[in-house]
Amino acid sequence: MIQVPSLSDFNLQYTLPALSIVVWAAALLIIDLFIPRERKQTTAWLAAGGLVFAFVVNAFLFNVNDEAFLGMFRADQFTAYLNAVVLGAAFIGVLMSVDYIKRIGIERGEYYVLLLFSVAGMMFMAAANDLIAVFVALELLSIPLYVLSAFRAPDTKSEESGLKYFILGAFASAFLVYGAALIYGATGTTNIPAIFAAVSGIEIGGSASILLLIGSGLMLVGLGFKVAAVPFHMWTPDVYEGAPTPITAFMSVGAKVGGFAAMFRILASALPTFILMDASLHAAWQTTVWILAAATLILGNLVAISQSNVKRMLAYSSIAHAGYILMAVAAAGTAGVADAAARAALFYLLAYMFTNLGAFAIAIALEKDDGSGTNISDFTGLAKSRPGLAAMMAFFMLSLTGFPPTAGFVAKFLIFQQTLDAGLVPLAIIGVLTSVISGYYYLNIVVKMFLGDGEGDPAEGATPHLRWAAYACFAGTLILFVLPVLGTDIASSVHLATALIP
Template identity: 55%
Template sequence: MFQVPDIGDLNVWATLPVLTLVIGACLLLVADLFIPQERKSITAGLAAVGIGLSLVLSLLSLTDVIDYSGSGPVMQGMFIADHFTDMVNVIALVTALLGVMVAYDYLQRTGIQRGEYYVLLLFVTSGVMFMGAAGDLTVIFIALELLSIPLYILSGFRRDQAQSEESAMKYFLLGAFASSFLVYGIALVYGATGTTSLQGIWQAVDQIVADSDNTRYLLLAGVGLVLVGLGFKVAAVPFHMWTPDVYQGAPTSVVAFMSVAAKVGGFAGLLRVLVGGVPNFMLEAGDAAAWQSTVWLLAILTMLLGNIVAIAQSDLKRLLAYSSIAHAGYILIAVAAAGLPGEGPEAVQAILIYLLAYTFTNVGAFAVVIAVEHNDATNTGLDAIRGLSRSRPALAAAMALFMFSLTGIPLTAGFMGKWFVFRSAISADLMGVALVGVLTSAVSAYYYLRIVWAMYFEEGESNASTPWPLAWAIGISAAGTLLIGVIPYLATEMAKGITLAFGG
């Protein structure tokens, strides 16, 4: 007979960082009903407090000051409390905190200040955190929907603009389509292994490989469909079609947050499945994982398309959209490297360092776009930043730093991220893929440095508004970009020793 577990058996204590944020989001949803429209800054402040509290709890766990894992499985194995979860939590919460800061003034001056914005942002962040902690395929699906549905709503938050509503509809329809692939993939994996538990799948794969029967092809199809569903969320080619239109049409504060949060959640889920659940799934004994060749092919296609198409863009939001696609390709290099036995820990650490660097860099870049954007969502082209160095030298210097980091120039966070990703590829004998990554990084220098050229060497009358929350967001992003680039020890120490292997 089924026994209902009690709170002690579930070890709920281990979920405290994400549980704090979820409870905070629910309380904020109720509290916002009693906050007058003209004082929605209170809602933003309460959201920031909730994020900060959850961030402190996650950092305490990451630094081993507090051990949340307890003495047994969490939520009967559905939730994994380890340092990978802690690191994903930290990246997601930093993104959310910056997201609140860049949205505060933007929502006011564009006339879309509504308290539910911050509640939705908290739920998205909770979804990302659950993706990182997922110990079961069903949790990954539920977390993905918790991450995605609020983003569909946020994308259409400017209801007075047809472009915003169009972006939300495109994102919703394509996202629902991708979710169906994920569910079908989960069903096939369950059919092959008899379980949706990632640890159970990992244990079943050894027997499937040893038997060499047709079950392995059922499992291969299931893993492939899961890859399609999560590939949409990280904007990997050919599942990237939504990205440019959604980035251009959605409110820029939403895009600044979404461009990082969706990637962190997508890659966290992808790593849990591929590196945690099926790292030992090989079609031939002693070979690389069966999914490795597909992933490195996706990485090459994503890097090529993202960087080449970005060259032709004149709108900053569309340019950064294709840049986001390209960076998904760089991260996929390390995912592919994890497919070689023994390379998983190094590759996972490289991905986490890259995501942390990308958080500061990309949110900072979009924050500068917010500073120059007009209230009617116009003025996001290259003309908007021409001559910015003469009118706002500090803002231009920050944007130049972000562009250098996205390019991968030394002494920036972006360089360190690419360094670790390429090193993991070389360790996994993926020299060709690493070479494509280096060459496409050189190509990206053209459109990133074109922005720097426009700010410093072209004539224009660029105007920008940086109220204190936005200025602080840009300052924190610039500081993070510099610190990780100059003192990489800060990032490497956080990611040190993180592994997803159930075998220890």
């Protein structure tokens, strides 16, 4: 007899933030038809309203610890925290887009609808508690982003960006889903807690353990593409450069949130006991992630030095930052560190959200209507023409370097602390040294703005909405330094590993 579950078993209320976004996005698609062309800003505000609603609902879900949709989704602090980050990023992203897409002539309502769908994908990704859910959420996250990257069509750069992102994204998804199939083959289940339970019963060296090894490796490849980890990073600079800048900004944060959420759920929740050698305190995947992290840190930071376009520079910087978060993932592979490492990564994502969106906001302010004005040399003398913007940009650059007094500093030290706690001293050393390298190219922008000779760009893109976005990012970056408890306390009961022990 098949038990038909009743509606109340689904725990719909726990996925309400993400569900409301999906429903609202679908509704907005219809509503947008009735909004006249010259008043498309209304769509933006409607979309932002949906984000605010979801944010408020999400605020009530911080202390929940339950499952929804019969185990497909998990509602816990990890989910709620990441939802908040994604919603914040999307809200700031909308603020940055409103005037930008108008002045470059791509103001269409579908822009916001697609953005909302992608947000929903990220939120489902943060909640995913089943490999099927991970896959579907990942696609819901990615497909709108492919379109958004190419949204500036018929601009060839933007179209190329979209197609490249699409091909490599689909390629990565195929890896991910094949990996998921193999894990299913090894354990007989796609549910993450059930995988956790099954893994401890797998005999080391048996065929199931080989399936598991290959499967988790393939999933790591797929997720590595999404978060732009080396050696799966090659799409990043082209896609970042070609996509409309607010989309680049949103993507740099949102896609990371999704990718790392799944990485933590799968590696730290499902496979922590997956050990190839007996009596080891370290999960089998730790060394792999460790090497990925080190390669990502080194390559991302070194190649960023030679960039002349600020969007490309920020693309490599985003690769490098994926490396720092990967340090936390690697740390989570040591028994007992997983929860603290996940909390550090959460704080990092929050701090990165404010900082990186802020940096992109200033870049948008300088961008001309034809898409030029994104070279680093365009920043020369900005401190003379727009001292406020220049000061904020300098602050964001310090934060990306991980220099006090910014949120980036707190975030980095939390990550380094966990890496040391996990016993990965060489990785921590690579982390701090690459931070110094990153100081070079971030500082380069500060040098151009403050010490360079030149009249400075008038930064005509700095419309009121964009300035508000920048102020919000600045405030967030500063406040998270002064009162880091605001970012750490709401993650204090994140339990990825222990909550799932049967």
